[in-house]
Amino acid sequence: MAGGLVALLDDIAALVKLAAASVDDVGAAAGRASVKATGVVVDDTAVTPRYVQGLAPERELPIIKRIALGSLRNKIIVILPVILVLSQFVPWLLTPLLMIGGAYLCYEGAERIWEAVSGHHEEKAPAAADANQEETVVSGAVRTDFILSAEIMVIALDEVSHEPFWTRAVVLVIVAVAITLLVYGVVGLIVKMDDLGLRLAAGRSGALQRVGRLLVKGMPVLLQVLSTVGIVAMLWVGGHILVAGFDEIGWPAPYAVVHHLEEAGHGVPGVGGILGWLLGTIGSAVFGLVVGALVVGLLHLLPRRRTAHEASRS
Numbered sequence: 001m002a003g004g005l006v007a008l009l010d011d012i013a014a015l016v017k018l019a020a021a022s023v024d025d026v027g028a029a030a031g032r033a034s035v036k037a038t039g040v041v042v043d044d045t046a047v048t049p050r051y052v053q054g055l056a057p058e059r060e061l062p063i064i065k066r067i068a069l070g071s072l073r074n075k076i077i078v079i080l081p082v083i084l085v086l087s088q089f090v091p092w093l094l095t096p097l098l099m100i101g102g103a104y105l106c107y108e109g110a111e112r113i114w115e116a117v118s119g120h121h122e123e124k125a126p127a128a129a130d131a132n133q134e135e136t137v138v139s140g141a142v143r144t145d146f147i148l149s150a151e152i153m154v155i156a157l158d159e160v161s162h163e164p165f166w167t168r169a170v171v172l173v174i175v176a177v178a179i180t181l182l183v184y185g186v187v188g189l190i191v192k193m194d195d196l197g198l199r200l201a202a203g204r205s206g207a208l209q210r211v212g213r214l215l216v217k218g219m220p221v222l223l224q225v226l227s228t229v230g231i232v233a234m235l236w237v238g239g240h241i242l243v244a245g246f247d248e249i250g251w252p253a254p255y256a257v258v259h260h261l262e263e264a265g266h267g268v269p270g271v272g273g274i275l276g277w278l279l280g281t282i283g284s285a286v287f288g289l290v291v292g293a294l295v296v297g298l299l300h301l302l303p304r305r306r307t308a309h310e311a312s313r314s
Contacts (some may be wrong), residue, residue, distance in 0.1 A: 060191050063138060068184035070142035074149045075176035083157050084172070088165055098158050099245040101151040103291060105238030107299075110292025112231045152179060155241070190226075193219045236281050239288025258283035 086093055156175045160168050193215050200212025240258075247255035261283045265276030 057195050059134070061188055063134060064184055064188050064191065066138045067141045067145065068180055070138065071145045071149055071184070072176065072180045074142065074146045075153055075180065076173060078146075079150050079153045080169070080172055080176065083153055084165070084169055087157055087161055087168060091161065094154070094158060094161060095245050095248055098154050098241055101154050102238040102241030102245065102288075103295065104147070105151065105234040106242065106288040106292030107295040108292070109231045109234035109238065110289055110296045112227070112234075113289075114293075114296050149176075152176075155237070190219065190222065193222070232285065235285040235288035235292065237284075237288075239284035239286070239291070240281075242291060243284055243287055254287055258287070 083094075083097075086097070153172060153176065156172055157168065160171045163171065197212040197215030197219070200208045201216065203209060203212070243254045243258050246252070258280055262276045262280035265279040266272040268275050
């Protein structure tokens, strides 16, 4: 009887160790997958605050909450089942899908640079003054988020595509929830920074007043820094996806160039690790910028051709 109890306890201990190892594996995979989606996450964080510009302060957080819930629905209810089915039955399709997402990231980064250089900027989201306008703002933000969420989920899936089906599903749910909380939590902090600053600036303490004024002045700077980092991250991540994808489908030249840069950097004593990563990142970003510029040029050229064609017919 005692021997049977000891054996049972040994079996339970083994199962606990196995479960713990599985949890560790899932957590590590979720961490890797989240890191790979960094470029899109930064861009999402930089883009979202513009949707609540012009709102009454008491409506900012409720609308951000609604956008966050819509983003979570996008990821878990719509995108997750589709990409899991694709990864299970047509896994060869994931690389082209990932490359399409990478090309879109490159386009977004190059388009932002073009807007900064040319002075042409996209129209800001309308300020929500009533319930109908708020609904329009939320639905527009959720539609924009759908594209970014799809990119995040496909990039994350690529990192765990070799895992069993249910492990992939759990990892992607963790990534969806964690990234949504991270993005919209940071967005909430950003949009409330100026309100906090105004309250501190109106206080009696001179030190707190200075902090408050610094927060108010710092918010536009922070948004600009986030936007710039987002552009660089989009070009880097998008370029890296395309470089790796082209190598996988049979065009190894871009990957060979980037890999050569990394190897050259790794050969420098003392700073080889950092320099190799930096050179590889720059190489991927440059490739992403070239691809993005080609897409931007093509999209800007097509309307002109269409206009010229219509003018010739009239």
